[in-house]
Amino acid sequence: MSHFDAELTALKEKLLLMASRSEATVTYSIRALVERDDDLARGVEADDDAIDRLEIEIDEDSIRMLAKAPLASQLRLIICASKIARDLERIGDEATTIARRSIELNTEPQLKPYVDIPRMAQMAMEMLRDALGAFTSGDTERARQVIPRDRDVDALNKQLYRELASFMIEKPTTITRCLSLMAISKALERIADHAKNVAEEVVYLYEAKDIRHTGSLEIGR
Amino acid sequence: MSHFDAELTALKEKLLLMASRSEATVTYSIRALVERDDDLARGVEADDDAIDRLEIEIDEDSIRMLAKAPLASQLRLIICASKIARDLERIGDEATTIARRSIELNTEPQLKPYVDIPRMAQMAMEMLRDALGAFTSGDTERARQVIPRDRDVDALNKQLYRELASFMIEKPTTITRCLSLMAISKALERIADHAKNVAEEVVYLYEAKDIRHTGSLEIGR
Numbered sequence: 034m035s036h037f038d039a040e041l042t043a044l045k046e047k048l049l050l051m052a053s054r055s056e057a058t059v060t061y062s063i064r065a066l067v068e069r070d071d072d073l074a075r076g077v078e079a080d081d082d083a084i085d086r087l088e089i090e091i092d093e094d095s096i097r098m099l100a101k102a103p104l105a106s107q108l109r110l111i112i113c114a115s116k117i118a119r120d121l122e123r124i125g126d127e128a129t130t131i132a133r134r135s136i137e138l139n140t141e142p143q144l145k146p147y148v149d150i151p152r153m154a155q156m157a158m159e160m161l162r163d164a165l166g167a168f169t170s171g172d173t174e175r176a177r178q179v180i181p182r183d184r185d186v187d188a189l190n191k192q193l194y195r196e197l198a199s200f201m202i203e204k205p206t207t208i209t210r211c212l213s214l215m216a217i218s219k220a221l222e223r224i225a226d227h228a229k230n231v232a233e234e235v236v237y238l239y240e241a242k243d244i245r246h247t248g249s250l251e252i253g254r
Numbered sequence: 255m256s257h258f259d260a261e262l263t264a265l266k267e268k269l270l271l272m273a274s275r276s277e278a279t280v281t282y283s284i285r286a287l288v289e290r291d292d293d294l295a296r297g298v299e300a301d302d303d304a305i306d307r308l309e310i311e312i313d314e315d316s317i318r319m320l321a322k323a324p325l326a327s328q329l330r331l332i333i334c335a336s337k338i339a340r341d342l343e344r345i346g347d348e349a350t351t352i353a354r355r356s357i358e359l360n361t362e363p364q365l366k367p368y369v370d371i372p373r374m375a376q377m378a379m380e381m382l383r384d385a386l387g388a389f390t391s392g393d394t395e396r397a398r399q400v401i402p403r404d405r406d407v408d409a410l411n412k413q414l415y416r417e418l419a420s421f422m423i424e425k426p427t428t429i430t431r432c433l434s435l436m437a438i439s440k441a442l443e444r445i446a447d448h449a450k451n452v453a454e455e456v457v458y459l460y461e462a463k464d465i466r467h468t469g470s471l472e473i474g475r
Contacts, residue, residue: 096329096330096333096462099320099326099329099333100326100329105320105321108317108320108321109317112317112320112333112336115333198429198430198433201422201426201429202426202429202430205422205423205426205429208419208422208423208426208429209419209423212419212436215433241317
C-alpha cells in the first residue's frame with residue numbers, strides 16, 4: 034500500500050470515528066429527553082465540541098491530500114469525506130439542540146409519554162446507519178434506499194407540528210413545552226435530512242466511478 | 255489565458271449568478287411578508303428550483319475540473335466554490351420557508367407591523383453581500399468582519415422568540431401567527447449562519463494560499 038493510500042485509509046477511519054460520535058450524540062440526546070436526564074444532556078454538548086474539532090481536522094487533511102491525489106477516484110473520495118464530515122457536524126449540532134430543549138422540558142412536568150419523537154429518532158438513526166454502512170461497504174443500493182425515507186420523517190414532523198399547535202391552542206399552559214417539543218421534532222427532521230445527504234454522497238462517490246468509465250459525467254441526481 | 259483558467263472564470267461567474275439569485279429570493283420573501291403579497295411569495299418557490307439546479311451544475315463542473323487542476327490554489331478555489339454553492343442553495347431553501355410562512359400569515363389579519371424581522375433580514379443580507387463581495391475582491395478583512403455579526407442576528411432571533419412565546423401565552427388566539435413568525439425569524443438566523451460560512455470559506459480560500467507559502471497548513475479557524 035502506498036503512503037497516499039495509507040493516508041486515504043486514515044481519512045476514512047477518522048470519518049467513521051466522527052460518524053460513530055455523532056450517532057452517539059443523537060442517541061444520548063433522545064435518551065436525555067425520554068429519561069429526563071440532565072447530566073446526559075450536558076454530556077451531549079461536550080461531545081459536540083469533539084465532533085466540531087474532528088470536522089476541522091478532516092477538512093485540513095482533505096485539503097492537504099487533494100493537492101497530491103493522483104487519481105480522479107481518490108479526489109472524489111476526499112471531496113465526499115469532507116462533505117460527509119460537514120453533515121455529521123450538523124447532526125452533532127442538532128443533537129445539541131435536542132439536549133438543550135430536553136433540559137428545558139425537564140424543569141416542568143412531562144406533557145405526556147413521548148411516542149412519536151422516539152419513533153422519528155429511530156427512523157433518522159436507521160437512515161444514518163444505513164448511509165454510513167453503504168459508505169463503508171460501497172453498497173450504493175443500500176444508500177439509494179435511504180433517500181425516500183426522508184419524506185416519511187418529514188411527514189411525521191409535520192403531523193407532530195400540527196398536533197402540538199392544536200394542543201397549545203386548547204391548553205395555553207402547555208405552550209412552552211409544546212414549543213420545545215416542536216424544536217426537537219424539527220431537529221430530528223434535519224438529522225434525517227443530513228442522513229439523506231450522506232446517502233446521496235455515497236451514491237455519487239461509488240457510481241460516478243462506474244459512470245466515468247462509460248465516458249459520461251452525469252451524476253444521476 | 256489557458257483553457258483551464260477560462261473554465262475557472264466561468265465557474266466563478268456561475269457562482270456569482272447563483273449568489274445574486276439567492277440574494278433576490280431572500281429580498282422577495284421578506285417583501286412578500288411585509289407587503290402581504292402571495293404572488294411574490296409563490297415566485298420565490300420557482301426561483302428556488304433554479305437555484306437548486308445551479309448548485310448541481312456547479313457540483314458537476316467542480317468535480318470535472320478537480321481531476322484536471324494543475325495547482326493547489328486552483329483546487330482550493332474549486333472546493334470553495336462547491337461549498338459556497340451549498341450555502342447559497344440552503345439560503346434559497348430558507349427564503350422558500352419565509353415565503354410559505356408569509357402565505358400562511360396572509361390568510362389572517364396582521365399581528366402588528368413587522369419591525370424586528372425586516373431588521374434581521376437586512377443584517378443577514380448585508381452579511382451575505384459582504385461575504386460575496388469579499389469573494390469577488392479577495393478582501394479577506396471584509397470577510398473576517400462578517401463572522402462576528404452572526405452573533406447579533408442570533409441574539410435578535412432569541413429575543414424575538416421569547417417575545418413571541420410570551421405573546422402567545424397572553425393571547426392564545428395569536429398562536430398560529432406567532433409560530434409562523436418564529437419560523438421566519440429562525441430562517442433568517444440560518445441565512446446569517448450561511449453567510450458566515452461563506453465568509454469563512456473566503457478567508458480560507460485566500461489566506462491558506464499565503465499561509466501555504468510559509469510552509470504551514472494551519473487554516474486558522
